[in-house]
Amino acid sequence: MARLRFKALSQLNKRAKVQVDIPATKISDYFGEDSFGVKQMLGSLAPAVFKKVSEAIKNHEKIDAETADAVASAVKSWAMSKGATHYTHWFQPLTGGTAEKHDAFFDPISGIEKFKGSELVQQEPDASSFPNGGIRSTFEARGYTAWDPTSAMFIYGKTLCIPTVFVSYTGETLDTKSPLLKALKAVDKAATKVCQFFDKDINTVSASLGCEQEYFVVDRSLYMARPDLVMTGRTVFGHSPARGQQLDDHYFGAIPTRVYKFMKDFEIESWKLGIPLRTRHNEVAPSQFEVAPLFEEVNAANDHNQLLMDVMNRVSERHNLQVLFHEKPFAGLNGSGKHNNWSLMTNTGVNLFAPASNAKDNLLFLTFFITAIKAVHEHSDLLRASIATAGNDHRLGAHEAPPAIMSAFLGKQMNTVLDELEKNGNVKIEKGDNMYMKLGIDQIPEIILDATDRNRTSPFAFTGNKFEFRAVGSSDNSATPMTILNLIMADQLVDFHASVSKEIESGTEKRLAIVNVLRRYIKESKAIRFEGDGYSDDWVKEAEKRGLGNITNTPRAIETYLSEKSIGLFERHGVFNRKEVEARNEIKLEGYIKKVQIEARIMCDLAINHIVPTATSYQNKLILNANGLKGLGIDNTGVVDIIKKISGYIDTIEQNVNKMTEERKRANKLTDTNERAMAYCDDIKEKYFDKIRKAVDKLELLVDDEDWPLVKYRELLFLR
Secondary structure, three states: OHHHHHHHHHHHHOOOOOOOOOOOOOHHHHOOOOEEOHHHHHHHOOHHHHHHHHHHHHOOOOOOHHHHHHHHHHHHHHHHHOOOOEEEEEEOEOOOOOEOOEEEOEEOOOOEEOOOHHHHHEEOOEOOOOOOOOOOOOOOOEEEEEEOOOOOEEEEOOEEEEEEEEEEOOOOEOEOHHHHHHHHHHHHHHHHHHHOOOOOOOOOEEEEEEEEEEEEEEEHHHHHOOHHHHHHOOOOOOOOOOOOOOOOOOOOOOOOHHHHHHHHHHHHHHHHOOOOEEEEEEOOOOOEEEEEEOOEEHHHHHHHHHHHHHHHHHHHHHOOEEEEOOOOOOOOOOOOEEEEEEEEEEOOOOEOOOOOOOHHHHHHHHHHHHHHHHHHHHOHHHHHHHOOOHHHHHHOOOOOOOOOOOOEEOOHHHHHHHHHHHHOOOOOOOOOOOOEEOOOOOOOOOEEOOOOOOOOOOOEEEOOOOEEEOOOEOOOOOHHHHHHHHHHHHHHHHHHHHHHHHHHHOOOOHHHHHHHHHHHHHHHOHHHEOOOOOOOHHHHHHHHHHOOOOOOOHHHHHHHHHOHHHHHHHHHOOOOOHHHHHHHHHHHHHHHHHHHHHHHHHHHHHHHHHHHHHHHHHHHHHHHHHHHHHHOOOOOHHHHHHHHHHHHHHHHHHHHHHHHHHHHHHHHOOOOHHHHHHHHHHHHHHHHHHHHHHHHHHHHHHOOOOOOOOOOHHHHHHOO
């Protein structure tokens, strides 16, 4: 292993510069050229067909067979003109990534290229080999993918990719897109109904999303010399380097040349695919970076984020780099999140989370603003469950990641507004250069536009015209947290509409009825509002007093899915039935077990097969040295002390590895999935991971650098 480490370091120093071919035109000239978007459809579909497709997308309706044939013919011609030879239904199974099965346009029997509407609309991948939570047996293989026309088809390599949903033969959803589409439909319906209180011209509401994607980049040779990175995506061992992120010099600093070329390369690929990337910068930790797009409709934004991660992985190989999307690849440094910036937009162009300058729009804003806070309070445990993964367990609550406690940050001014509205009084806010909004109702004070600070420790923060769900993990598929967030918002809006309607029916004037319900929501959801430091011990104590959950591990967090409250929520809006919820819970538990199991196995392998032999070999050298010193009559106390320390750490490693192995054997015999997950969490991960790691990391400081088998943090993080 030590030879592999130094070979990797040698290769790094010999890296040739990778040439990036930058198009000699403006980005706008080639943006979306590999995506079958509105521009391409207008140019290739008959006006009547384009109208049918547009209306079907707008109204969440199925596309008829005749229209599908016309679209298939047009998209085949377009794709083949750009060199495509195959097509695939591109879907998002419950593995956390994407999947595809390629079929050729060419039909050997007829000798020509064919692509029918039926092939566009539906395919049949194997439904038993993907995670299904017991819905399908191994011998029950049939499943279906079905075209999602709301997300643009695109060409990736030489393949036409068709975004699709994935369902079993018996109709249960087996992907992340299907429930997301259902939740988006639910929030559209509920939000539109509430908007009708204010503006009859509003007939649709769409959720929008901007995913800030954090990631690490390391040299590929160094990555390949770290089996733990290859197998788990994170380093299970590694002593902190003398210099980490304590100087804050990497954040927003000049982008390293090699990484800059990589960024330019994947940006160009992404722009061609219609992914609206806008921002790039260095993040806080060394070798950590961020890329952020403009806002898009949630479904399209999520598809683009999944595609972006794949593009980044593939492009990084060209640059002999490796992208790390794991939430916590390096201990002691910032982890990586996928900050989900979420808002609701009306068909009239109004951002429902943006304060305005007239009374009617301000009441509309406060309605959705307060309802969102109430929804988060009402379902905070489910929101926590939506971002629960083995990787995120390492990240939450450490090094600028939000804690596992779900809370909402609103900012001083908005808190003042809500407090005064709750008390039915008024407040004088000092006027400055900021714009004010007035509601035209005496009980509600003036509101300063964009009156919030930023709180990096808050999992759900209002940032002026949107909410930023910061707790989502870097490697996660945003479809799951977005499904939950839009669903709980839809449910709360239904409650709001019913409550207001009831007051109106009893004779209360509409505006006053709305204010009355909002005041009640403010009172009922105060516990979720927190403006302070989410990392502090005081907040943990305060959150407990408020009755807020602080579930720090995945097995316990996802128990919420199976509560009658959650199942009722899912069933009310047709997002999941009970069987689907139970299946997803099983899948999440199995995924957690397997990931912790892999981490435990790689720890044992590295510790026993690489670290202990290296330390023992070095110890033998020291023993020879100690004996030699003694023979010469020279004091060898210092050397003997080091030998004893090494022995102690070796004993600690061997004892804990053996105990952990026995615990794994015991856990694997448990037939109940929940019990097995708890065992892997409590009796394996929590009990042994840190003990073994601490001993290994101490040995790293004692063993000769030339003998140490693993690429060190200083090399991974600072050498490019």
